[in-house]
Amino acid sequence: MQNFYFDTSSQSLTVHTNGWDFTYPKMSNSGDHKATTTPHIVKEEILAAGKWVKLEKTTYVDPAGNTRIWESVKRTTRQRDTEADGVGIIALLKRTLHKDCVVMVKQFRPPLGCCSLEFPAGLIDEGENAEAAALRELKEETGYKGEVVGITPVTCLDPGLSNCTTQMVMVNINGDDMENINPTQQLEFVEVILLPLDEFQLKIDELLRKEKTVVDAKVYIFAMGMVQAFFKPRELPVLKQ
Numbered sequence: 001m002q003n004f005y006f007d008t009s010s011q012s013l014t015v016h017t018n019g020w021d022f023t024y025p026k027m028s029n030s031g032d033h034k035a036t037t038t039p040h041i042v043k044e045e046i047l048a049a050g051k052w053v054k055l056e057k058t059t060y061v062d063p064a065g066n067t068r069i070w071e072s073v074k075r076t077t078r079q080r081d082t083e084a085d086g087v088g089i090i091a092l093l094k095r096t097l098h099k100d101c102v103v104m105v106k107q108f109r110p111p112l113g114c115c116s117l118e119f120p121a122g123l124i125d126e127g128e129n130a131e132a133a134a135l136r137e138l139k140e141e142t143g144y145k146g147e148v149v150g151i152t153p154v155t156c157l158d159p160g161l162s163n164c165t166t167q168m169v170m171v172n173i174n175g176d177d178m179e180n181i182n183p184t185q186q187l188e189f190v191e192v193i194l195l196p197l198d199e200f201q202l203k204i205d206e207l208l209r210k211e212k213t214v215v216d217a218k219v220y221i222f223a224m225g226m227v228q229a230f231f232k233p234r235e236l237p238v239l240k241q
């Protein structure tokens with residue numbers, strides 16, 4: 001049994017446990033015992049700005065109360081009423097007599113200097129919500145018309161570098177639907193790749209072995225999750241080696 005007493009005059013905390021009293025003095029901001037502070041931003045100064053991104057010098061107070069500097073990258077394109085910069089689309093193509101396939105895109109990405117394998121994705125336009133952006137981007141990049149079946153909260157992408165955020169939208173595509181039989185994409189340099197869901201990781205590994213392509217982290221983590229879901233769903237704890 002434990003009881004806690006906070007003495008407001010001495011600012012000390014006493015913990016009574018098993019018949020003993022342990023008194024902890026007030027923590028100070030000096031010496032070894034630093035008080036914890038709610039970390040917060042002090043100011044943001046733009047060091048360089050382009051049309052699409054800017055580099056900022058962020059002055060902030062860390063949890064120990066120290067004022068520090070961080071170099072941050074931000075997009076210039078975030079819309080006013082949205083918290084996410086863009087959307088990623090996990091689109092499952094469902095067709096009679098075919099395995100369910102994940103619709104992927106491969107394209108040259110200038111920051112990488114090579115191609116990347118990604119879920120279809122894009123920035124949210126003005127006045128658009130994440131679901132509408134997902135269906136528009138899926139149509140533009142792959143030609144498929146889908147139906148939203150789920151959405152993540154706003155998720156960060158590389159928080160040590162950037163405030164860049166995305167919402168992942170789960171979409172089902174009825175591949176038997178007439179408008180999805182011969183999909184025509186609107187983007188010339190985006191290659192659409194269909195990968196069977198039950199061999200997703202295997203097919204990605206094969207593709208990466210064949211050519212110099214970098215796979216998006218979200219994609220590969222999804223692939224590893226699928227392996228767990230398909231092949232190790234109900235292992236008994238006693239049988240683990």
Ligand SMILES: Nc1nc(=O)[nH]c2c1ncn2[C@H]1C[C@H](O)[C@@H](COP(=O)(O)OP(=O)(O)O)O1
Pocket residue numbers: 052053086121122123124
């Ligand atoms: N960081 C960027 N630098 C650029 O020079 N141009 C960029 C950046 N981010 C986006 N864009 C341009 C490229 C496209 O023309 C449009 C729309 O991009 P998005 O909706 O993200 O679609 P994809 O990049 O094709 O996935 O913005």
